[in-house]
Amino acid sequence: MMRLPAFTYRAPRTVGDAVLWLAESPTDTMLVAGGTDLLPNMKRRQQTPKTVIGLKGIAELTGIRASGHLSIGAGTTLTALVNSADVRSRCLGLWQSAAQIATPHLRNMGTLGGNLCLDTRCTYYDQTEEWREAIGYCMKKDGTTCWVATSSKRCLAVSSTDTAPMLLALGATVTLVSAKGTREVAVADLYNNDGMQYLTRRADELLTSIDIPDQTGWASTYWKLRRRGSFDFPVGAAAIALKRDAGGRVELARVVLGAVASQPMPSPKAEAILVGQVLSDDVIAAAAEAAYDVAKPMDNTDFELVWRKKMVRTLVTNALRELRGDDMRAVRMSLAKQVL
Amino acid sequence: MSHAFRLSFTVNGEPAEVLVDSSKTLLEVLREDLNLTGTKHGCELGECGACAILVNGEPVLSCLALAVEATDSHVTTIEGIGQGGQLHPLQDAFADLGGAQCGYCTPGIILTAKALLDRTPDASADQIKEALSGNLCRCTGYLQIIESVQKAAEEMRLRPDLQVRGTET
Amino acid sequence: MGVIGRPRRRTDGRAKVTGQTKFADDIMLPRTVHCRLLRSPHPHAKIISIDTSRAAAHPGVLLVLTGKEFPIPYGVLPVSHDEHALCNDKVRHVGDPVAAVIARTETIAGDAIKLIDVVYEPLKTIATPEESLATAEPRIHEYGDDGNIHKAVAMQFGDVDAAIAGADHVFDDIFFFEGNTHLPLEQHATVALKDPEGKLLVYSSTQTPHYLHRALAKTLSIPAAHIRVIATPNGGGFGGKSDPFNHEIVVAKAALMLDRPVKIALNREEVFYCHRGRHPVQMRFRAGVNNDGTFTGLDLQTLLDGGAYGSYGVASTFYTGALQTVTYEIPTYRFRGCRVFTNKPACGPKRGHGTPQARFGQEVQIDKIAEKLNLDPADMRLKIVAPPNSLTANFMKIGTIGLAECVRKVVERSDWKNKHRKLPYGHGVGIACSSYLSGAGLPINWNDLPHSGVQLKLDRSGGVTAFCGATEIGQGSDDVLVACVAEVLGLETYDIRAVTGDTDLTPVDLGSYSSRVTLMMGNAAIQAAERARELLAEGVSAKLNIPKDRLVFADKRVFDSQDPNNGCTFQEAIVFAEAKFGTLGTTGSYTPPRPPAKYKGGGVGPTPTYSYTAAIVEVEVDPETGWLTVPKVWIGHDIGRALNPTLVRGQVEGSVYMGLGEALMEESAFRRLPARLSNALVHKFPSILEYKSPTSLDMPEIFTDLIEHPDPAGPFGAKEVGQGPLLPIMPAICNAVYDAVSVRVDEIPCTPEKILKALQDKAAGKPARHGPKSFPDIKWPETLHVTPPWEGGDGRASNEPERKKRTAEAGIEVKAGITIARDNA
Structure with missing residues (x-):
C-alpha cells in the first residue's frame, strides 16, 4: 500500500493561526485542504513537507456569498460549488469547469482553493520515487533535466487546473493572506509560465478566498478535453467569457486556454478578434485560429501533442458557438459524456 | 517527526477510539487498526474509487483522508449498512443481479450508491452513472451495477423504513 | 431443471456485498511482518554487487534477502523456467526485483530497501521487437531460439x-x-506463514494455486505435500494472476526463515511490473x-x-x-x-x-x-x-x-x-x-492426469460440501460448482458449501485461466454428483422399496416418479445411504478428449x-x-x-x-x-x-x-x-x-x-x-508440413523435427511440452 511519509500535522482554527504557523517555516510546511492533490504527491514522495497544516477546521475559509459579486471561500468544496445555484446561474462556465473536475468523490473532498493551487502535472513527474529514479529524476524534483524537452531551461509541467482558466476569464481575484498582511491578486497574475514556480503565491501565504466580479451582461462557458468521462485532468480546455450588447456584438472578451502551458494561457489576439464583432462563423474561426497559435502542448500528458493543439481550435470553436446560441448539446455530450 | 494522536469518531454508528499516527489515512486506520477490511484499495492515490466510504453521509476516498481529520465524524463502511440483521437493499440487489463479480470494487460502489439514493431516492440511470463515475469496475461493464442500484431504489421506495438510517449526520 | 438456467444470486454474492470476502490483503494475522522489494531502476544490467548491510542494520528490519537465496529458476511453462524470485545475475526490466526486506512494518521495509547498495553494469537496452531482431548480443536470456528470439x-x-x-x-x-x-482492481498480495505443524502455508491472490504450489516446491526445494497454497478470491484476474510470481516465492521463503507470517501487498506500479x-x-x-x-x-x-x-x-x-x-x-x-x-x-x-x-x-x-x-x-x-x-x-x-x-x-x-x-x-x-x-x-505440464477434480462430502446432517481446486476470480466458478452439484442432487445452491482453491483440501484443478473452469470443473462436478446420487438412490431404494430407476431427486427430496408422495427428504436419503455404505464421499474428474493434432x-x-x-x-x-x-x-x-x-x-x-x-x-x-x-x-x-x-x-x-x-x-x-x-x-x-x-x-x-x-x-x-507499413523480416525456421485432413493427413508433420535433439540443444527439460501433442488416456 502506498503510504504517506512522516510529518507533523497541525490544525489551526483560524486563518490568523494558519498563517502564523506557516510563517514559522514556510519552505518545509505545506497546506492541505481536500488533500486530493497533496496527499498522492506525498505518497509518491514528490513532496515531503516536515509539517502539514490542515485547513479543514477553519470555518471562515468556507462558504459562498453572493451579492453583486460572488465571494467564495477557498476551502469550499468543489461539490458545494457545483451545488450552488448562485454559481450556476451567475457564472455557468465556472459551474461547468467544477462539475468536470476528477470524480464525484474527489469533488466532495477537493476545494476551489486547492484546485487553483493544483501542482502542475507531467508524466515524467507524477510518478513514484522509484520510477523517477529510473529516469534519473527530472528538473521539477531531485533532477536537473526536463525530459519533456531536454534543452529546456525551465520545467514544462502542465497547468492542469480546470477552474483557474475559467476564473481568469471571469476576471476573478484571489485574496492571499500572510503573517505580513493581505493582498488581492488577479487570477491572471497568480500564475507563472513555469512548471516549478507556477504560482506567484509566496510560500508563507494562504489563499483564503476567490472573488468574482458582477457578471451582469456576461456569459461564460468551459470546454474540457480529456479521454474519459471522469477522473481525468484536462489535457486542453477553453474558458471563455463574453460581454455582448443587445445586438450580440462583443464588447469585452476573455479567452483563456487550460492545460496547454505551465499556466492558464490567455489569448489576447483571440480576444481582440472577437471584440466589436458578432459571432459569425468567420469571426469564430479567426478567434479559434488565434487561440490555436498560443497553445503549446508538450508530450507529457495523455494524447499526442499535435492533436491536442489541434483540439484547441475545436474547443474554442465549440465554446464560441455555444455562446452564440447554437445547440451544442450533442457535441458537448460526445466530448464530456455528461450533461453540462 | 510524526506523532500519535487519539482519534475518536463514530464508525457504523458505534463510538471508536484509536491511537494512530498523524500520517495515517482513514483507509489504513479502518483496515489495519479497526480490522474493517471490507474497505478495499486499488491505488491509494485517489485514482480508482475502491476505498470509498461515507463520512457524514458523503462518499469520500479513505485513501486520501487523513485519519486525524476524521475526528468526531460519522464514518460508514460496508460493514455498517445492513440493519436489523438484514442486508441493505443495495446489497441484496448487487448480490442478486450481477452487480458484484469479483467483489473488489463493490463496497465502494454500494456506499457511493447509498449516498446517492439517500439523497435522491428516484435517481435516474444517468444520475446513477454520474454518481458512480468515480468508481472503476473492471469486471462488469457497469450495466448490471446500474440495474442493481435501480432495483434497490425501487425496493427502498417500497420500504421507507430503510431510508431512515444511514445519513448519520 | 431446478437450478441450471435460472437467473440466481451467486453463491458467493452475499460475502461480496457485505465486504466479508477475504482477499489476500484482508488477511491480518498476529505477528505479521511486512515485505517490500527493491526493484531495478535499469532496463538491462548486470548485477555486480549487492551490499545489504545498512538495510540489515536498520531498526525494525528482520531479514534481507537477495538473489543468492533463490538459485533455482521457475516459470509457468516447463520450457521457460527463466525467472528467479530475486534476480541473481542480471536485471531485465525496470521493476525486476533484486532484493527483499522484511520488517516490522511496511513503512520500515520501504525505508530499508533504499539502504541496499547495488552496483549495476548497464547493458544495451532492447526496447522494441525490431531492436531485438537486430541485436544478437547482448542476449536478454541465454536460452531461446536465436539471439533475442525466444x-x-x-x-x-x-x-x-x-x-x-x-x-x-x-x-x-x-x-x-x-x-x-489486465488492471485488476485488486493489487496482488500474498501472506505466507508456517502452519502449526511447521509446514508452509501461503495465501495468495493467484488464479492458479496449482502452478504456484509447483513453483514453491521447486524453488524452495521442499516436497509439495508439505506446502499448502490457498488461493484467496481474486479481486479480478483476467489472466494477470496466472503465473507464479517472484513476490510469492520471496515471502514464502521469508516466512520459513522467520517463522512469522510475512505479508506483501504490491502497489499499483508493481502490478504493472508483474504485467503478463x-x-x-x-x-x-x-x-x-x-x-x-x-x-x-x-x-x-x-x-x-x-x-x-x-x-x-x-x-x-x-x-x-x-x-x-x-x-x-x-x-x-x-x-x-x-x-x-x-x-x-x-x-x-x-x-x-x-x-x-x-x-x-x-x-x-x-x-x-x-x-x-x-x-x-x-x-x-x-x-x-x-x-x-x-x-x-x-x-x-x-x-x-x-x-x-x-x-x-x-x-x-x-x-x-x-x-x-x-x-x-x-x-x-x-x-x-x-x-x-x-x-x-x-495441460501445461505434460501428464495423463485429470485437468479438474471434484470431491463431494455428504454428511448425515444433510449437508453437501463440494471441494475443487478451481479459483474464484469473480467469474463465478464457485457458483458453477455448487450449481452443477445442486442440479444433479435436486438441491438449491444454498444447500451446498463450496471449498475451493486450497491445495491441502481440494483436488487439483489446473486453475482459473483458459476459460476452462465451467467446462472442466463442471463436468467433474457432475460426475461426482452423479456418483453420489447413485449411492443415495441405492440407499433409498433399499430402504423404501422403490426401484432405483424410478427415483427422482428434486426439491430437496428423493421420491418415486410414479408416486411423488412416496419418498424421503434429501437428508434421510443420506442417512439411508450412509447406513448402507458407511461414510459418503465421491469424486469426479475431467480429462479433455485426445486432440487429433499430432504435430x-x-x-x-x-x-x-x-x-x-x-x-x-x-x-x-x-x-x-x-x-x-x-x-x-x-x-x-x-x-x-x-x-x-x-x-x-x-x-x-x-x-x-x-x-x-x-x-x-x-x-x-x-x-x-x-x-x-x-x-x-x-x-x-x-x-x-x-x-x-x-x-x-x-x-x-x-x-x-x-x-x-x-x-x-x-x-x-x-x-x-x-x-x-x-x-x-x-x-x-x-x-x-x-x-x-x-x-x-x-x-x-x-x-x-x-x-x-x-x-x-x-x-x-x-x-x-x-497503421503499420511493413512487417519485419524474420528468419523463420524450417516450416513443418502437415497434410490437411481432407487430403488424407493424419495430424502429423511430414518433417516433424526430432524433439529430443532440439530441446536438448535449447537446454530445457525434455519432458516439457506445452507444444507437444501426445495421447491423453
Missing part, C-alpha cells in the same frame, strides 16, 4: 502458396495490436479469396513483443495462429509466429490469450475483402462460417458452432441491413466475429468445444477531430447453455467493456529517453489514472443475446463465456470507423489521433489508412 515457429497445412496464387484476389494486410494490461498482459503483436495476413468470398488459403505471420521473460509466451505465440481456421473455413493455411525478448515487463495471458491480436487482423481484413468484392460483411461471414463437427486444416476439432446464429441475431437486432453503408457520414456500424476455447485441450505446436488450440461470438458496434466519429464514441453494441454469444444467465450476461458485458477499453484507450506504452543521454526505458504511466480504463460514463448500451444449443461436451451443455465475447469488439470498432468515415485504422487502440491522421492522409490523396 521462439520462432512455422507450420503449413496444404499448398497454401498455390492456393493463394490461384485465387481470384489476393489480399495482403499488415496490422498492429498494442500491448495492454497482452503482447504487442505485428501481423501480416496474406489471403487468397475467390469472388464469392470464400478463402482459398491464408498465410499469417505474427511477431510478438514478449518482454523480459517467457511466461506463457510460447503458448501465446502459437495462439496467435491457432484459431483462424476454427472460425472460418480456410482450406489451406500457413502460420509463422515469432516471440522476441525485450527489456520490458513480461507479457503473457490476458483475456483471450494471444488470439485477440490475430482475431483483430483477420476480422478487419475480412471487412476489406467484403468491400472489395462488394459483399455484405455479415453475409460474407455467414458464407464462410466453419462447418460443425469438422476438422480444420490445422486439425482443430470443431463440435457445435452457433456462429451463424450469432451473426443473424445481431444483424437482426441492430437493424444492420438498414445501417451498414447507409448511415450518414460520421456514423457507422461494424461487425466482427470470434471463437474461443472452453479450456485448453492439453509440434498442435497442442495449442484444441479444446473440448469452442464458443463463438458475433458483435456489431455502432460508432460516431467527428470528421473534424477524429473523436470517436460508441453508443451501442449488439453481441450474440454461443454459450451452449447458460448455467446462471445473470452471471453469463455479466461475463459478456464485462468482455465488451474490456474490449472497448482495448479498442479505444488502453495501452501499455513505454518511454525511451534520448539514447545519448540515458539508457532508461520505463513504463510510460504505471498508474490507474494514466492507464485509461473506461468509467461508467464511457459505456455504451449493450444488447446481449445468448444463443443456447447445449453442447454435448459441456456440463449441461455449457461452453465458455469469459473470454470469447471480448474478441470481436476491437475489430468491430475499426470496421465501424471505416463505415463512418471511410478510413482504416489497422491498429489497436483506435484513437482519435489515428483516425484524424488517416482522414488527413485521405484528404491529401494518400492511402486512407493509419
